[in-house]
Amino acid sequence: MSDNNKIKDTVVAGVKSMKKSNLPLRIYMETCIKCGTCAEVCPVYYGSNEKSLNPPVRSDLLRKLYKKHCTVSGKIFGGLAGAEDFREEDIDTWVKEFYECTGCRRCAVYCPMNIDNSVLTRKGRAILQQAGKTPPHLIKVMEVSLKTGNTDNAPPIALIEAAKFMEEEMEETTGVPVKIPIDKVGADIFLVPPSGDVLVNPDSMMGIAKVFHVMGADWTLSSRAFDGANYGLFTGDDKIMKEDNKLYVEEAKRLKVKTLMMGECGHAHRIMKFMMEKQRWWGDLPFSITNILQYTAYHIQRGHIKFDRSLVPEPVTYHDPCNFGRSCNIVEEPRVIMRAACENFIEMTPNRQYNWCCGGGGGLSAMDSIRDFRMNISGKKKVEQVTSIGAKYVAAPCSNCKRQFLQLIDYHNLDMDAGGLHDLVNRSILLEPVGHLLKDRAREFELNGYC
Amino acid sequence: MNILSSLIFHILPYLTIIVFLAGMIYRFYVWAKLPSPIITLFPRPNNGLFWGVIKETFLFPGLFKSDRFFWAGAWIFHLMLAFIALGHFRVFTDFPWLWNALGMDKAEVDQMSALSGGIAGLVIMAVVLFLIFRRIGIQRVREISAFPDYLIMLLILAIIITGNAMRFATHFDLELTRNYFTALFTIRAAEIPQNSLFLLHFLFAQLLIILIPFSKILHLGGVFFSQTILKRS
Numbered sequence: 246m247s248d249n250n251k252i253k254d255t256v257v258a259g260v261k262s263m264k265k266s267n268l269p270l271r272i273y274m275e276t277c278i279k280c281g282t283c284a285e286v287c288p289v290y291y292g293s294n295e296k297s298l299n300p301p302v303r304s305d306l307l308r309k310l311y312k313k314h315c316t317v318s319g320k321i322f323g324g325l326a327g328a329e330d331f332r333e334e335d336i337d338t339w340v341k342e343f344y345e346c347t348g349c350r351r352c353a354v355y356c357p358m359n360i361d362n363s364v365l366t367r368k369g370r371a372i373l374q375q376a377g378k379t380p381p382h383l384i385k386v387m388e389v390s391l392k393t394g395n396t397d398n399a400p401p402i403a404l405i406e407a408a409k410f411m412e413e414e415m416e417e418t419t420g421v422p423v424k425i426p427i428d429k430v431g432a433d434i435f436l437v438p439p440s441g442d443v444l445v446n447p448d449s450m451m452g453i454a455k456v457f458h459v460m461g462a463d464w465t466l467s468s469r470a471f472d473g474a475n476y477g478l479f480t481g482d483d484k485i486m487k488e489d490n491k492l493y494v495e496e497a498k499r500l501k502v503k504t505l506m507m508g509e510c511g512h513a514h515r516i517m518k519f520m521m522e523k524q525r526w527w528g529d530l531p532f533s534i535t536n537i538l539q540y541t542a543y544h545i546q547r548g549h550i551k552f553d554r555s556l557v558p559e560p561v562t563y564h565d566p567c568n569f570g571r572s573c574n575i576v577e578e579p580r581v582i583m584r585a586a587c588e589n590f591i592e593m594t595p596n597r598q599y600n601w602c603c604g605g606g607g608g609l610s611a612m613d614s615i616r617d618f619r620m621n622i623s624g625k626k627k628v629e630q631v632t633s634i635g636a637k638y639v640a641a642p643c644s645n646c647k648r649q650f651l652q653l654i655d656y657h658n659l660d661m662d663a664g665g666l667h668d669l670v671n672r673s674i675l676l677e678p679v680g681h682l683l684k685d686r687a688r689e690f691e692l693n694g695y696c
Numbered sequence: 697m698n699i700l701s702s703l704i705f706h707i708l709p710y711l712t713i714i715v716f717l718a719g720m721i722y723r724f725y726v727w728a729k730l731p732s733p734i735i736t737l738f739p740r741p742n743n744g745l746f747w748g749v750i751k752e753t754f755l756f757p758g759l760f761k762s763d764r765f766f767w768a769g770a771w772i773f774h775l776m777l778a779f780i781a782l783g784h785f786r787v788f789t790d791f792p793w794l795w796n797a798l799g800m801d802k803a804e805v806d807q808m809s810a811l812s813g814g815i816a817g818l819v820i821m822a823v824v825l826f827l828i829f830r831r832i833g834i835q836r837v838r839e840i841s842a843f844p845d846y847l848i849m850l851l852i853l854a855i856i857i858t859g860n861a862m863r864f865a866t867h868f869d870l871e872l873t874r875n876y877f878t879a880l881f882t883i884r885a886a887e888i889p890q891n892s893l894f895l896l897h898f899l900f901a902q903l904l905i906i907l908i909p910f911s912k913i914l915h916l917g918g919v920f921f922s923q924t925i926l927k928r929s
Contacts, residue, residue: 265730267730267731267732267733268727268731268925269733269735269925271726271727272922273922275912275914275918276915276919278912278915279837279841280837281766281834281836281837281840282758282759284836284837284840285762285836290836294835294836299839302839317910325843326843326844326910327843327844350737353737354737354739355759356758357770357919358915358918358923359752359922359923359925359926360922361735361737361925361926519735570738571737572736572738574738574739574740576738598738
């Protein structure tokens with residue numbers, strides 16, 4: 246009983262803090278006109294029109310309490326004004342419903358008020374975190390990440406071994422000694438991939454290594470910081486998000502690099518570029534922040550990197566990860582790469598920032614406890630999209646999207662494959678080094694701190 | 697009855713104005729003071745923040761892309777509201793300089809106002825009925841609708857019906873009503889027009905205006921704040 250009271254106190258205190266914390270949290274409580282537009286564009290509600298999946302119903306979990314505790318009308322008119330107090334049994338509804346939003350921000354693109362429900366989802370989850378109600382698996386991932394610097398609980402030796410394996414693999418298949426440098430102090434570029442791209446799906450990492458080889462880039466990985474993933478974004482815990490981020494900034498400083506280059510991981514790039522750098526978590530930075538998609542596209546457009554497109558003949562499509570598209574505006578670069586590396590690139594409609602979420606966003610992809618929900622509901626629209634265009638490969642530069650796609654393909658027996666973007670580059674890039682020919686211009690990108 | 701009607705038509709109008717202005721100014725002040733983290737959403741407007749907000753506020757492109765019928769309903773509704781609000785200025789005062797400039801005499805002005813006001817009144821009634829039926833008829837909208845949503849729609853409908861009834865079903869004495877408002881504006885004891893349709897119309901309108909700072913109609917003005925959040929970078 247006292248435990249439940251504590252939960253209620255925490256929840257109510259969390260909602261009350263919204264009144265004074267920042268503009269979005271407060272104004273999103275006060276101006277939703279309940280027009281139903283968000284429901285129409287929401288991938289989750291598309292998957293199943295259960296009332297609890299309607300975005301404003303989820304946001305109203307917060308709004309009802311806000312009205313009850315923070316508004317005059319709610320205090321006087323109660324339920325008539327939409328106010329409702331928290332009941333102990335509501336906590337389970339909270340956990341379920343706040344972890345059924347993928348945080349894809351598609352609603353915000355169409356909402357006439359520009360209400361971003363993902364902000365409210367994240368706040369709901371932050372309150373759950375304070376109440377000790379974050380799903381156990383995500384807690385574990387955060388703990389592992391803080392302890393080891395990556396979400397896979399891998400020691401430095403794992404990366405070193407993986408890199409060695411990839412170097413051998415590349416030399417064996419191409420006859421060219423493509424290197425994957427590790428912990429090189431003074432390199433120009435510090436690459437931060439998602440750990441899955443090094444440990445589980447090495448194709449993407451090999452593609453990137455080949456791009457750097459062609460460009461003659463001076464780059465490095467770090468054996469203690471090789472996973473941009475940061476679950477503090479998903480669980481709403483700002484403190485953990487910053488703590489998790491700190492290692493990467495320190496490592497970039499220690500390695501004295503000019504550029505911190507994020508890999509194929511949307512939320513990691515968003516945190517580095519649009520949160521850490523923009524909000525100046527760690528003050529002035531002695532390096533610029535960019536992304537491998539921008540780097541590769543930049544050099545393709547200048548004719549530095551060549552491909553034998555016939556090596557990727559099957560129809561391939563590109564899935565815009567929500568964080569890259571709607572949150573980071575990286576939408577044209579991946580298409581430059583797709584067109585250069587593949588023979589048959591087809592677009593899904595809608596695409597770019599209007600793209601539908603894969604159904605695994607916001608950390609959902611890592612939660613096997615809701616696998617059925619992801620397969621049948623949140624991923625329903627995406628399955629329809631990729632099957633309707635007849636793609637045989639879906640490129641998604643995001644570990645969460647990839648996991649969701651691979652599970653969707655398996656679950657629905659789809660005749661296609663999914664993976665990263667540089668996986669395709671890995672298959673068709675020509676290893677003709679141009680770096681030495683372009684001594685000055687080749688480094689233009691890093692030195693300008695493009696983006 | 698006399699005390700009651702005096703409360704509603706002599707006292708309440710001032711309260712309405714005070715509550716509305718104080719409420720809105722308080723909201724705007726609080727919103728302007730709150731910190732706003734940069735959480736840019738793409739695509740950003742391609743002609744800058746200012747025009748991006750203006751475009752979305754006046755044209756509703758998001759609705760246009762997602763639901764054409766609803767867009768039409770919502771857009772015409774707001775357009776007619778603005779139009780009708782403008783037309784109501786004539787009830788409060790006259791604009792002889794404007795009619796002179798346009799070369800219109802009183803009969804022509806009356807005729808123009810009867811025609812345009814009449815059309816606007818009928819159109820907005822149809823649109824509000826459509827919006828009410830949409831709220832009730834479409835599952836995804838019905839399940840997020842609660843008492844305040846219906847209250848506001850019904851209040852607006854009541855205002856429109858009484859307004860239209862005044863125009864089409866009875867004789868409306870413009871001079872008398874204008875004198876009443878002039879007296880209100882100059883804080884003199886005003887003679888209350890003995891027209892029950894007008895009195896209902898005016899009462900409902902006052903209730904709606906009082907509701908604005910406390911309800912979702914806060915998007916009047918709030919829309920500029922909320923849109924700026926994601927369009928900034």
